[in-house]
Amino acid sequence: MxxxxxxxxxxxxxxxxxxxxxxxxxxxxxxxxxxxxxxxxxxxQDSSPPPIPTTQEESKAEKIAETGTAKQQKPLKVSSRNLLKGVVTKVRKGEVSSQVTLKVVHEVELTSIITTSSVEELELSEGTEAYAVIKSTDIAIAKD
Structure with a gap:
């Protein structure tokens, strides 16, 4: 067959x-x-296709193609074995610590308690792409 x-x-x-x-x-x-x-x-069925690039994004891509230069980002390297990409669905800020919830594959949501200063440094807000970095029983949050 x-x-x-x-x-x-x-x-x-x-x-x-x-x-x-x-x-x-x-x-x-x-x-x-x-x-x-x-x-x-x-x-x-509910997933929407990726957005069509705007004129600004297209001109940025054209400039990169013309000059051959773009801001190179180093890939995130971590020792943890489990790294899940997701989208921030909720941020509850506290004075010292904050709750950050990420939606990852299959509509699974993971919540992590991290410092409020980390939330601000990573510029985490609803809709931001981030990673759940799982090491043993801890879930850390990372961003490109």
């Missing part, structure tokens, strides 16, 4: 994309198939 009829999906990736997937698999200690299934399951 051909693979297509068995539910197989085959696609090409760039070398960079392949390396990203392999690194994520190592960090999360899961297989490529598990990661890709999780991503597909995370797509829902």
């Amino acid at each position: 051909p693979r297509k009829e068995q539910g197989w999906i085959t696609f090409q990736t760039s070398e960079e994309e392949r390396k990203l997937l392999e690194e994520f698999c190592q960090l999360s200690q899961r297989t490529k198939t598990d990661i890709l299934r999780e991503l597909v399951r995370g797509l829902s």
Whole structure:
């Protein structure tokens, strides 16, 4: 029976994309198939497609293409084995500590108590993309 009829999906990736997937698999200690299934399951009928770039974003992309320069960000490197990207859904600020809730895959929400100064330094607010960094029983918050 051909693979297509068995539910197989085959696609090409760039070398960079392949390396990203392999690194994520190592960090999360899961297989490529598990990661890709999780991503597909995370797509829902309610998900909206990515926004169309505005004229300002397009001109910025054109300038980068022309000059060949862009602000290079170093990838986030951490010793924790579990790193989940999500979107901040709630920030409850206190004088010293704050509660930050991230929505990650499958509508799962994780809440972490971090210092209020960290919330301000990371510029966390509703809608901001951030990472849940899980080490043992602690959940830390990180941002690109």
